[in-house]
Amino acid sequence: MPFDPASATIAIVTYNRSGLLTRLLTSIAEMDPKPGHVVVVDNASTDDTTAVVESFRDTLGTELIYRRMETNTGGSGGFSEGMRVAFELGSEWIWLMDDDVEVIPDGLAKMGKWAPRFRSIQGRRYDYDGSEFYWQYRVAESLAIPIPFAPASFDASGYREMNSGCFEGMFIHRDIVEQIGLPDPRFFIYWDDQTYGWLASRRTTSVIVDEFVLRRTREIKQWDMGIRHMNASSDAYRYYIMRNRGHIKQYYRSLGIHNPVLFGLGTALTFAKELIRLVFVERKVRGTSNLFRGLRDGRMIAKDRSWRPMPPLAAQPTA
The missing domain is CATH 3.90.550.60 (Spore Coat Polysaccharide Biosynthesis Protein SpsA; Chain A)
Known part of the structure; x- marks a missing residue:
């Protein structure tokens, strides 16, 4: 159509x-x-x-x-x-x-x-x-x-x-x-x-x-890596970047595709990337505490046995 x-x-x-x-x-x-x-x-x-x-x-x-x-x-x-x-x-x-x-x-x-x-x-x-x-x-x-x-x-x-x-x-x-x-x-x-x-x-x-x-329409501080750019972040982003790995892990488990070793490697690479962002884009070292807090809270989310994925929506007729 x-x-x-x-x-x-x-x-x-x-x-x-x-x-x-x-x-x-x-x-x-x-x-x-x-x-x-x-x-x-x-x-x-x-x-x-x-x-x-x-x-x-x-x-x-x-x-x-x-x-x-x-x-x-x-x-x-x-x-x-x-x-x-x-x-x-x-x-x-x-x-x-x-x-x-x-x-x-x-x-x-x-x-x-x-x-x-x-x-x-x-x-x-x-x-x-x-x-x-x-x-x-x-x-x-x-x-x-x-x-x-x-x-x-x-x-x-x-x-x-x-x-x-x-x-x-x-x-x-x-x-x-x-x-x-x-x-x-x-x-x-x-x-x-x-x-x-x-x-x-x-x-x-x-x-x-x-x-x-x-x-x-918004300019963001960047590090020009030649073929790619890395944008600046914030303390809130650093926290949620790590915390929300817990939600992703739960989605993976619910679909039966979670590989603990490879997923853990992905988490470690994410942590390392955020450290690089701090040093080379934002030119500072303060902010790592937010990464560690995110890791801690993400582990709590991953341990929550009551966690469920978002449910599908009931079919509704279109207008």
Whole structure:
């Protein structure tokens, strides 16, 4: 069936970045074609986010739904809520975005071109400076870590198969959401989208396509490694990077693929990578305590016998 833009919903998560959100909503107002709905999930911002959203109510050119959370649920909780709202609206396609990107005017048409063939699609992004942004689209499954040097070029097919995901542009069909459930809010931040994309790839052929559909609007401190970049992080990210390995371990166990030795090696490599990030990107050594706290709390999560994966969603008719 041909792709119908009105069947798509853009779901955005924002937190205290109303200036960036303004740029994103402005770019959506300039899109052609536009999606049927735009859902903005506000993680209890304390700036003028509510006023910014309301200022686009009559000018966005499509239906705008605003969900303000009572507390900051992190990107994981925000995208889980955004996906839930979009699914309950009957959306066939859900396009997830952080607030620090803007949409290329024909971005939805470019994604829709691939919709008849695939059910989990990732487009490409321009970086803040206009260069091509490289995203690690392949995961070494046994290690549960991204492969940093997976080929960046595309052949004549225009796509590469992936087994990961990124909520900065994931374009996913409701059939897959129904099967794997909502994004897991327990992650709070980090590993959530990689895990969700990996779960999707177990149900369908997931692809990254050679289509530039987004542009990053926030500059991030980087270490230029020549063929790749390593971004700066934060103490919160360092904590959740290690803690959430516990959730990934539980997902692996629930699917019967957990290899303790290889998964442990992946955890050690992740720890080492964060140490390198501290020294070479952020030029400091303070912050390692957050890595150790994350390891400790991740072990507690991994020992929780009551832990269960996110459940599949009951089938609901589309609008």
